[in-house]
Amino acid sequence: MESAYLDHAATTPMLPEAIEAMTAQLGVVGNASSLHAAGRRARRVVEEARENIADALDARPSEVVFTSGGTEADNLAVKGLYWARRARGATRILMSAAEHHAALDPAHWLGDHQDAKVELLEVDELGRVHPQTLRDAVERDPESVALVSVMWANNEVGTVQPVRVLAAIAHNHGIPFHTDAVQAVGQLPVAFAASGVDAMAVSGHKVGGPIGAGALLLARGVDPVPVLHGGGQERDVRSGTLDAPAIAGFAAAVRTAVDRQAETAARLTALRDDLISRVREAVPDVILNGDPVNRLPGNAHFSFPGCEGDALLMLLDAKGVECSTGSACSAGVAQPSHVLLAMGADAVRARGSLRFSLGHTSTRDDVDRVAAVIGTVVERARRAGLS
Amino acid sequence: MSGGVDSAVAAARIAEAGHDVTGVHLALSANPQSYRTGARGCCTIEDSRDARRAADVIGIPFYVWDMAERFHRDVVEDFVSEYAAGRTPNPCLRCNEKIKFEAVLTRALALGFDAVATGHHARLVDGVLSRSPDAAKDQSYVLGVLTREQLGHAIFPLGDSTKAQVREEAARRGLTVADKPDSHDICFIADGDTRRFLADRLGAAPGPIVDVSGEVVGTHEGAYGFTVGQRKGLRVDRPAPDGRPRYVLSIEPVSNTVTVGPRSALEVTTIVAARPVWNGPVAEPREPLACTVQLRAHGEVYGCRAQLSGDEVHITLDAPATGVAAGQAAVLYLDDTVIGSATIVTAA
Incomplete structure (x- = not known):
């Protein structure tokens, strides 16, 4: 029995285009920083990838800084921009309370060790940051704000943020604006320049590329202090030998995913809406979390009252449905999601939550599989209760 | 699956026997690192990883169940209050009774499982519990408190094996925990210092140490620090008239009195x-x-x-x-x- 893989937000299968582009480079020698022919050849692969990604995401090639993935890109943006701005006395970090840990944790670390004042921007019950919330926070003392960070679309509940409006508010005061667009690329139209953001994190494996490749898009004139020091390969902002094969695969994935974005979004939205209505049929008291309209096409995030997310996950796994509960701590004990708590959910609702995320290989069969088992699984998990 | 060798081999055996097995590691502390600083067979993040790795090698699903609250209430607090009442509890036994074969079993049954299997060294045949062939490792004593109902849903796959056989089998199966040291002591007392653990929770409660005639022969910092039969650490001021060692004979929590006397009186x-x-x-x-x-x-x-x-x-x-x-x-x-x-x- 083939499993129904509904955890594309965790990682999605590589696209054939990406596998082809990457494997074509795997046996080829060359360090993109070397001056000889092999180096030039590798550099060409990297630079073509850079141009490809820039073109797909409405950026200039020089604005693409390759990283090891989304986490590194977020760390570089948050820490690097903070360090760059702290020199002029700006120490407040304004960040949505529903950010990914890759952005939240660096900010809190700066708060604990480097005098940053982290202010979490409230989100509403759908997970949205209201422009007025940001405006109020900025205007309390614009000079002291080091950076603003609000993700493009939430990885847990799928809510899409009004990034362009929020970025404009920061810009009115000359404050750099970072967005984590890891979940958005390929599912939503993402245009770096048109959005007005200064920094944007992108990940390879969330769009059908390899794990271990990503990028931080940095607008001209935005210069974070490096996190990784060394050869200065990427604009002197990021060091480390570039992984030409992975970058080639990453670029092919971005290109392909962005080219098909509208078609993918339409297809996934239809499948996802069908999934939601069939889960509701089987479990009438289920709660759909996140913005019902303005959400990632592939995201369906529920709370099942009276259930524990872990129990649901285990029972679904046993029935060949692979999904996710959200965040987990190092020992593997589920903690209530900070995103749901920020949205005002109580701990019980937060603990009974489950995310199904669809992607490019999702089919009607996957939805059928969920619909066939969710009723009995929820019934069983309810019997087991909240231990 | 604690992360130790016994539960790993137990899981491997029942999986091989054709059961539909899911590995479960119990998180017994809200802050796992606080209980132990090294991996000694229970309760740390390393143990959780060892258990997960074993499950992966065996090829079974693996989950961590959060039993921290239940464990704290039913085992740790019980442990402290039993000592406070002048009794000597056995927390491992309590954990079997209240956690593994009550909280875990209840949840497992509700989720559709039929039984809880553990790596205990004891035989269980047709619901009848008996000693392990490995006398030194026999754990039938700490399972003796289980009811027929609980034993009816228990499986002890190591029942016929010695510890040496279990280790050998773990190595043969490629389980990396094969030579992991045995766990001992009390898993929730990191440094093994039970008296200090109790003192931290119960506070100093000085009181008299008396001999069988009622004469005061010393003082103590808390009657909970003593166990009947204890000889060491009594800090009695005067030697016994006959010069023989003295032992704790009884602990009286209300008057906070520890009575000591000769071995014969024990x-x-x-x-x-x-x-x-x-x-x-x-x-x-x-x-x-x-x-x-x-x-x-x-x-x-x-x-x-x-x-x-x-x-x-x-x-x-x-x-x-x-x-x-x-x-x-x-x-x-x-x-x-x-x-x-x-x-x-x-x-x-």
Whole structure:
């Protein structure tokens, strides 16, 4: 029995285009920083990838800084921009309370060790940051704000943020604006320049590329202090030998995913809406979390009252449905999601939550599989209760 | 799956036997690193990873179940309050009774599982519990408190094996925990210092140490720091008149008095025990039943007669025993087979 893989937000299968582009480079020698022919050849692969990604995401090639993935890109943006701005006395970090840990944790670390004042921007019950919330926070003392960070679309509940409006508010005061667009690329139209953001994190494996490749898009004139020091390969902002094969695969994935974005979004939205209505049929008291309209096409995030997310996950796994509960701590004990708590959910609702995320290989069969088992699984998990 | 070798091999065996097995690691502390600083077979993040790795090698699903609250309430707090009441609890036994075969079993049954299997060294055949062939590792004593109902949903796949065989099999199966050291002591007391653990929670409560005549021979910082039969660390000011070592004879929590005396005064032949559980192949003994009894983990076995009287079990030993502490379990056996158990209330 083939499993129904509904955890594309965790990682999605590589696209054939990406596998082809990457494997074509795997046996080829060359360090993109070397001056000889092999180096030039590798550099060409990297630079073509850079141009490809820039073109797909409405950026200039020089604005693409390759990283090891989304986490590194977020760390570089948050820490690097903070360090760059702290020199002029700006120490407040304004960040949505529903950010990914890759952005939240660096900010809190700066708060604990480097005098940053982290202010979490409230989100509403759908997970949205209201422009007025940001405006109020900025205007309390614009000079002291080091950076603003609000993700493009939430990885847990799928809510899409009004990034362009929020970025404009920061810009009115000359404050750099970072967005984590890891979940958005390929599912939503993402245009770096048109959005007005200064920094944007992108990940390879969330769009059908390899794990271990990503990028931080940095607008001209935005210069974070490096996190990784060394050869200065990427604009002197990021060091480390570039992984030409992975970058080639990453670029092919971005290109392909962005080219098909509208078609993918339409297809996934239809499948996802069908999934939601069939889960509701089987479990009438289920709660759909996140913005019902303005959400990632592939995201369906529920709370099942009276259930524990872990129990649901285990029972679904046993029935060949692979999904996710959200965040987990190092020992593997589920903690209530900070995103749901920020949205005002109580701990019980937060603990009974489950995310199904669809992607490019999702089919009607996957939805059928969920619909066939969710009723009995929820019934069983309810019997087991909240231990 | 604790992350140790026993539960890993137990899981491998039942999976191989064709059961539909899911590995479960119990998170027993809200802050796992606080309990142990190194991996010693229970309760740390390393242990959780070792368990996960073993499950991956065996090829079974693996989940961590958060039992921290239940464990704290039913085992840790119980441990502290039992000492405060002058008794000597056995937390491993309590964990089996309240966590593994109550909280975990209940949840497992609700989720559609049929049984809980553990890596305990004890035999369980047709619901009848008996000793492991490895006398040094036998854990039938700490399982003797389980009811028939609980044993009916238990599987101990290591029942016929010695520890050496289990380690050898773990190595053969490619389980990396094959040579991991045995866990011992109490998993939630990181440094093994029980007295300090209790003092941190119960505070200093100085009181007298008296001899059998009632004469004060010293002071203590808290009666909870003592166990009946204890000889070391008494800090008695004056030697006994006969110059012989003195032992803790009794702990009286209300007057906060510890009574000490000679070894001969420790000897008991009659025991009254409460909360009886009859889980063996014989009916509860309304008339005196000739059997054997074990009075603490890895303790000596005594011939005895046991009889149920109301809610109490009266046990008459064939020969005197020493160091019999209230709060410990008296587990009754016929040969190697467990027939029941009860919690020691008094001994004389």
